[in-house]
Amino acid sequence: MNNTKGIIVVVSGPSGSGKGTIVSELIKNEQYALSISATTRKPRLGEEEGIHYFFKSKEEFMDMIEKRELVEWAEFCDNYYGTPKFYVESKMNEGKDVILEIEVQGALQVKKLYPEAVLIFIVPPSLKELKNRLINRGTESSEIIEKRLRRALEELEFINDYDYLVINDCIEQAVMDINTIIKAEHLKVNKRMSLIEKFKEE
């Protein structure tokens, strides 16, 4: 697997699905690289350039959009966030599988640009469980929780644009499932064409 190019793995899921925890577990594996976003948001305490984000001015960000240097981008709370192409592609060329933790709309942009990208949607075992998790966080008002639940259902409408569905009943199992998916993707015929060519040349 070491000589082959890495693949793009998009991980999405509703707030409370546990995707953040899953992604931080995944990237402990050296085979994976977490994509770093560009943002116009000001750095928060402890956030470092090129580690947490690539910090950009609004002009720089607009320039990146215009030059098509972003895989996907979105506006959120008056700030822009996007995935720089150069970072994703350099990691893929190093043979690493690049993990993008992004929203449904961003995921669809990625699939358009990279049809071979693998889109994984993470859900909690039930809507009830999702509600419980949001309540247990203790940080959100019941109004926001209702809004999040409605949004989770809205996002589920896009499930058919995704390739895989992983149920996060237990973090370890969900991480294993994603590892399995990525391994299988590397065995796909369209990702092994160079190998087939070598065979034919022989």
Added chain:
Amino acid sequence: MNNTKGIIVVVSGPSGSGKGTIVSELIKNEQYALSISATTRKPRLGEEEGIHYFFKSKEEFMDMIEKRELVEWAEFCDNYYGTPKFYVESKMNEGKDVILEIEVQGALQVKKLYPEAVLIFIVPPSLKELKNRLINRGTESSEIIEKRLRRALEELEFINDYDYLVINDCIEQAVMDINTIIKAEHLKVNKRMSLIEKFKEE
């Protein structure tokens, strides 16, 4: 995974690829069922009805073709061979993944009838290795070996109709790769629609 319907897994590969050994290793796993072929060939010593084959007269076989009771079929050395639909479907309904070890032409027939079937092509690590394996069997003339090698290259032309390519460098690894593929396939969105429906109903 136990409540879900099984999937069809087609395993093909050139003579000498080791697909037979791989399949016999795979089916030690109770999750899998090996498809049993119908044939007009006479039973050989020790071959049992419903275990090695479903033995049919030519009339019965023709009748099965006409009634579309076969997933795929082919003629070989004046005998007919085919995969009975009832057996494959009953095993799938039991939740088992059904393994079909068949030729390229049969594989394409299966994919037409069951677009969600998973097609796996097995190759030896190199053409040279394939040649060595065929020579080491000691049962084939050099003429037949040349014919087999040419045929292997011909079959490789159909690789793009397959979903996955597994290199049989070592049996254990190849078996693990196929297990990984099948597990990942069970995580595909289109195989978990009932689960998504349940979520939405909630």
